[in-house]
Amino acid sequence: MSAVHEPPRGPVSVSVVVPVFNEEEALPVLAGRLRPVLDRGGEPYEVLAVDDGSTDRTPRVLEELRRAWPQLRVVTLRRNSGHQAALTAGLHRSLGSYVISMDADLQDPPELVPQMLALARADGLDVVYGIRKDRSADTGFKRRTAAAYYWLMRRLAGSHVPAQAGDFRLLSRPVVETLKTLPEQQRIYRLLIPWLGFPEGRITYQRGERAAGATKYPLHKMVLLALDSITSFSAVPLRLATAIGASSLVVCLAFLVWALVAHARGSTLPGWTSLIITVLFFGAVQLFCVGMLGEYVARIYTAVQGRPTYHVARDTEDERR
Template sequence: MLSIIVPCYNEEETVPLFYAAVEKIRSAIGQSLEYIFVNDGSHDKTLIELRRLASQNKSVRYLSFSRNFGKESALYAGLKAAKGDLVTVMDADLQDPPELLPKMIGMIQDPEIDCVGTRRADRAGEPKIRSFFARQFYHLINRISSTQMIDGARDFRLMTRQMVDAILELSEYNRFSKGLFSWVGFNTEYISYPNRERVAGRTSWSFWKLFNYSLDGIVNFSDAPLNIASFVGAFSCIASGIAMVLIVVRALMYHNSAAGWPSLVCIILFLGGLQLLCLGIIGKYIGKIFLETKKRPIYILRETEQSLKSK
C-alpha cells in the first residue's frame, strides 16, 4: 500500500483538485492508496472538505490539529499515522506533480534505492530575491554542515517503510525535515522537473517565514555559528589588548591622554555590537535547548476521520 501524506493549511480550494488529480492516475500507480490529509489548524473550510472526502472514500484519512503547529509537525504526524509499505509526502497545491508517482514507484523497486526524491530543475515564476536567498542558503548549509542538502529539493519524495521508521525515531521538537531526510542516510535518487505554480489559493510562506525556517535549518544541523561567535570573541579580545597597549604607549610618549575620543567611542560601539551578535547566536541555541527540555508534544489532535465516524 502507498500512503500519501498531504499537509494542509488553508487549502480548501486545492484539496479537491489534488484528490481528483491523484485519482486520475490511480490505475497507473498500480497499488492500493491511503490518503492522509493533515489539517494544520486551517482557518478556512479545509476541514469541511476533508470530512466530505473521508465520508465518500474509505481510503481517505485525515488528522486535524487543535491549532496551527507548522508544516514540520504536520509531516511528522502524517509519517506517524502512515500504514503503507511505501510513503510519499506531497503538497496539496499540485506543485508536486502526481504523474511522477508511477515512475517513482518503478524506481524504488530497485533494492538498492530507499528513497526517490524530487527537485526543481529551475525556479521559474519565483521572485528573484527569494531564489537568490534560497540558493545562498543551500550553498551556506552545505559548507558548514556535515549533512548535505540538495539545492531545489522538495519535500515530495517516496520512501520505504524502513526509512520512514528511521525518521520517526528522531522525535525532536525542533524539526527541519529536509535535513532529517538527509541525516538518516539511505540511498536516494532524485528526479528533476520544471517548477510549477500553485493551481489555486495563496501560499502561506512569506519571505520572513522562509528566512526564519532557513535559520532553524542552520541551527539544527550546524554548530558553525557558535564557532564563529567564539572566533569573533577571541579576535575582539586580542584586538582590544593590542589597542590598550598602543594607547598607553602613546600617552607615555606624547602626554596626550585626552585625544582620540571619537575613535574610542567607535571602538566601544563596534565591540558592543559584536558582543550582542554573539549573545544572539548563543541565545538562539539556548532557546532551542529550552524548547527541547520542555518535552511538549509536537502536535495535538482535535479530530480524525475515526471521530467523524463515531458521531
C-alpha cells in the same frame, strides 16, 4: 454532517502525506490530479491530508472530498503547529509500505508519484528525492533565497544534503520507522533524512505554478526555517561566536598598545569619536555572541521540556476502525 461509510481496508501499499493549511481553493484541484494517478496504480493506497489548524473552509472541503474518495484520510491538529510538525503527524500515522510527502499547492507534480515508486522498487532505494531543476515559476527573490539556503546548508550540514530538494520525496517504511524513534523536537526533514544515510535516488522536474491561493511560506517563515536548520544541524555559529570573540580580543589589545604608545608620546587627547566607535563595536560583538548562545539554549530548553510538537484532535482512520 452525515457519516462517511467506508469499505473495509486491507494492507496499504502507498501513503501520500499532504500537510494542509488554508487550502480551500487548492484541495479540489489536488484531488482532481492526485486521485487519477493513484487509482491507475492499481494498488491499495491512502491519502493523509493533515489539517494544520486551518481557519478557512478547508475542513469542510476535506469532508466533502471524503464522501466521494474513500481513500482520503483526514488528520486534524488542534492548532496550527507548523508545516514540519504537520508533516511529522502524517508520517507517524501513515500505514503504507512507501510514504510520499507533497504539498497541496501542486507546485510539485503528483504525476511523478508512479516514477518515484518504480525507481525505488527497481533499484531497492529507501529514499527518492524530487529535485527542482527548473524554478522559473517562482519569483526571482524566491529563487535567490532558496539557492542561498541550499548553498549554506550544504556547507554547514554536509554535501550529502541534496540541493533544490524540498519536501516532495518518497520514503520506505524502514525510514519512517527510524524517523519515529528520533527524539528531536524541531525537525527539518530536508536535512534530517539525508543524515540517516539510507540508499537514495533522485528524479528531476520543473516546478509548476501554485494551483490556487497564496504561499504559506512568507519571508519571516523562510528566515525561521533557515535559523532552525542552522542551529539543528551545525555548531558553526557557536564556533563563529568564539572566533569573533578572539578577534575582538586582538583588536582590543591593539587599541591598548596604541593607547600606551600615545600616552608615552604625550599625545593623549580626549576623543569622543574613537571612544563611541569602540564602545559600539564591542557592544555589537557581545550582543551577537549572546544571541547565538541564546538560540542554542532555547533549543535545549525546548528539548528538556519534552512537549509534543503537535496534538491530533481527530483522525478519520480511528473513526473508521
